Amino acid sequence: MDKAQDRKRLATLTLAALGIVYGDIGTSPLYAMKEVFAGGHHPVPVTPENILGVLSLFLWSLIVVVTIKYVFFIMRADNKGEGGIIALMTLALQKGTPGSRSQRLLVMLGLFGAALFYGDGVITPAISVLSAVEGLGIITPAFDPYIRPIALLVLVGLFLFQRQGTASVGALFGPVMVLWFAVLALLGGLAIAANPAVLAAVDPRHAFAFLQHNALLGFLSLGAVVLCLTGAEALYADMGHFGARPIRYAWLGYVMPALLINYFGQGALLLADPSAAENPFYLLAPEWGRYPLVLLATAATVIASQAVISGAFSITQQAIQLGYAPRLAIHHTSDKEIGQIYIPAVNWMLLAAIVVLVLEFGSSSRLAGAYGIAVTGTMLITNLLAIAVAVRLWHWSPLRAALGALPFLCIDFAFFAANSLKIPEGGWFPLAFGLGIFTLLTTWKRGRELLARRLAEEGMELRPFAAALAADGAGRIPGSAVFLTTNPDSVPHALLHSLKHYKALHERVIVLSVRVFDVPYVPEIDRVEISALPGGFFQVIVQYGFKDEPDIPAALALCPPEMVTVDLMDTSFFLGRETLIPRLGSAMAYWRALLFIAMFRNAGSATAFFRIPSNRVVELGAQVVL
Known part of the structure; x- marks a missing residue:
């Protein structure tokens, strides 16, 4: 019975992983091959030798980068089951010396x-939905003027729907993607049957010959070849939702074969x-099948977009918890799934940037110039963090770790270098956007x-004070007072102000x-320490x-009753509200101090973030010169 239940659970998780994890990489056939041979950035001549060479590059890139690097190596580096670059960073930091140069470098x-x-x-x-809707232009040029408005309508609808949560449609994601990959394999398989000579591209010598004979053009083509890898990071990032086994099974048993059959x-x-x-994607289908294929492709790209949006919400939540981002309003859209959240500020920021992209670039081919640089940059950073994890946690020698990662570093660096040449053609956008986010994250951490x-300079030690x-x-006076502070050993400023104003204390303070902590979850038994x-x-x-x-109220309910009992109706929560004043010559650059103050003023309420009843909160202000 246990084995049967385990198999059923594994099958359910594998189906769910198909719907969430593989949307991005699964929609790459819409544009990857087209960009190599007909894109606006150094298209490759359509000759038999070049076709076999590019196909061989697609095949071996998926095998080496996705299967070997991510599926079999990177996914071993899990932080209590969680994956993603934030989890990998916290793993790499666990065994280091706090504040050291190497720690700061890993954080950066x-x-x-x-x-x-x-x-x-x-x-x-933007690129996924545009490439799907562009199939209408293949059916008839009469649709060309409407491609951009239709894509914008789909994207705006997707972001407006976020507040409702994905629970209501989440059950559809898996079956839709199962159908999507089946259609990919069917269309590709029929074309291969008609021209089986294409299978010669399995030989990696075709890839080496293509790069050797085309020299500069072969190198430049890597900027488009890498499009077949976009979404590989999701395999690792979503590991905490589904576990490693379902993700591996789905990739090896269904997704990778379907992708390769379609590319071939x-x-x-x-x-x-x-x-x-x-x-070439839409022209694989017979004319009668192109309308339903456009609808299916649009559904698949919406699912791919949903996965990325949910990932942005998840990373933002992790950054807030770890102190790298200010508190933002977080809405939970499911009573059952803790990971299903909606962050309005992030949602509207992404939508505004996407609308600008679609209006500015207008087509998937032009957007391909902006795509790839962020993906390859993340892949390079993942390699470097993985080396640190191998040395610090797995006790590999630095030489062994470096040599083990060297093939992946060389491949990822080649892709990154090829994409860096597209910076003037649009690649600057994700870099500028990412640099802006990086500046906000580091400014908030440094400012805090x-x-x-x-505050510590003006503080007093708690025990002697008590x-x-x-x-x-x-x-x-009767009742309890809870004073929130970042330093448990220091007297909160709000307590000093309260005592100054009221000349009295509650009977329980x-x-x-x-x-x-740098682990995904802390067990409830370890939730509260009390002295x-x-x-x-x-x-x-x-x-x-x-x-x-x-x-916070739920945590206080876990306090041992023999030590302290907290009745919310008889408890006041005191929060400090600091007014920050910048000054020249401080430890933070003046412009960053102004930025931090703006972020601090617009940060979400601690009352809502910690789920404290608003009618039990007292805020006391103070001025702090940075």
Whole structure:
């Protein structure tokens, strides 16, 4: 019975992974081959030798980069089951010396990789939906003027739907993608059967011959070849949702074979008809099947876009928990799935950037110039972080780790270098977008550290303070007071202001701080640490992982009743509200201080973020010079 249940659960997770994980890489056949042979960026002449060479590059790129690197190697580096570049960064930081140069470098790499993910998250929906809708232009040129408006309508509808959550349509994602990959394999298989000579591209010598004989053009073509790999990072990033086994099974048993059959089918079509390079994907289908294929492709690209958007929400939540981003309003769209969240600020930021992209670039071919640089940059950073994990956690020698990663580094660097030449043609956009996000993340982290230092300079130690008040017999009023602070050993400024104004303390004073650890989840049994201090003071530390949902009232309910019992109707929560003042010559550049202050003022409410009842909150202000 257990084995049968395990197989059923594995099958269910594998189907779900098909719907979420493989949307991005699964829609690459819409544009990857077209961009190599008919794109606006150094198209390759459509000759039999070039077709076989490019197909061989597609095949071996998918095998080496996706299958060997991600499926069999990178996915071993899981942080309590979680994957993704943030999880990989926290793994790499676990065994280092806090504050050291190597630690700071790893943080910078991880944050920049996460920032590049946002750049990729802007382009993926735009290029995917545009490439799907462009199939209408293949059916009849009469649709050409309407391609951009239809794509915008689909994209705006997708982002407007985010607030409803994906739970209602999530069950459809898996079956739709199963159908999508089946259609990919069917169309490709029919073309291969008509021209089986294309199977010669399995021989990697065709790839080497193509690069050797075409020299510069072969190198430049890597900027389009890499489009077949877009979405590979999702295999690792979504590992926490489904586990490694379902993702591996889905890739090896269904997704990769379907993709390769379709790419080889497109190659077989080009061998028979070089003019089909204008859109080999749609021209694989018979005329009667192109309308339903456009509808299916649009559905698949919407699913691919949904996966990227959900990933952006998830990374933002992790960045907030780890202290790299200000608090933002987070709405939970499912009562059952903790990972299904909606962040309005991120949603509208992505939509605005995508609308600008579609209006500015207008076609998938022009957008292909902007695509790839963020993907390859993230792949390079993943390699470097994986080396650090291998050395620090797996106890590999630095030489062994470097030599093991060297083939992947060379391949990823070649793709990155080829894409870097497209920076003037649009590649600047994801870099600029990512750099902007990186600046915000690092500014917030640095500003919070500086603010904590300024507050600590004026702070007092908690234990002597509590002992002194107990000895002096300060006035008491019934009930409990909870003071939130970042430093559990220091007296919160809000407590000092409260005592100054009210000349009394509550009979129970709880000094509460929140710690976020570099693990995805903290077990409930370890959620709360509590220490009793003199004079009715209690020091409470609430512990979360970077994917846990903060809930202060729920955490306080876990306090041992023999130590302290918190009745929410008889408890006041005191929060400090600092007014920040910039100054020249501080430890932070003046422009960054102004940026941090703007972010600080617009950060979400701690009341909502920690789920504190708003009618039990008292805020006390103070001025802090940065």
